[in-house]
Amino acid sequence: MKVLDLQCPHGHRFEGWFASADDFESQAKRQLVECPICGAKEVSRLPSAPRLNLSGANDAQSSSDAGASQAREWQARAMHALREVLEKTENVGDRFAEEARRIHYNEAPARNIRGVTTPEDAKALVEEGIDVMPLPIPAALKEPLQ
Structure with missing residues (x-):
């Protein structure tokens, strides 16, 4: 199973799980992959690397990770609020x-x-x-x- 970092044209970042990188490419070409936030089907793969725990990792990466984490948290809250509106x-x-x-x-x-x-x-x-x-x-x- 491959976990890929993806992004739509509106800048929404999310993860996608695929059997392989080729599986992602195939699904993306057939427009089967869509952004969970806005529904855009023009999804691109972002560069990603395995997460490594290295002693002495620089603070810039840590700060970047914190920003991405905050963005994901905001998106999760927005999706939760929308689900609640739909339910009520x-x-x-x-x-x-x-x-x-x-x-x-x-x-x-x-x-x-x-x-x-x-x-x-x-x-x-x-x-x-x-x-x-x-x-x-x-x-x-x-x-x-x-």
């Missing part, structure tokens, strides 16, 4: 604007909803005094995780 909202799909209005005008039961709408409809909702917030959901969260 009802997906009304492309009926979002209609359902948000029905809830706002007490024509439907109050509840937390999510869905899809056009930028124009979102602007109209805000102008009506209906609070909405765009929330891009990574493809990795749209289906159940294994």
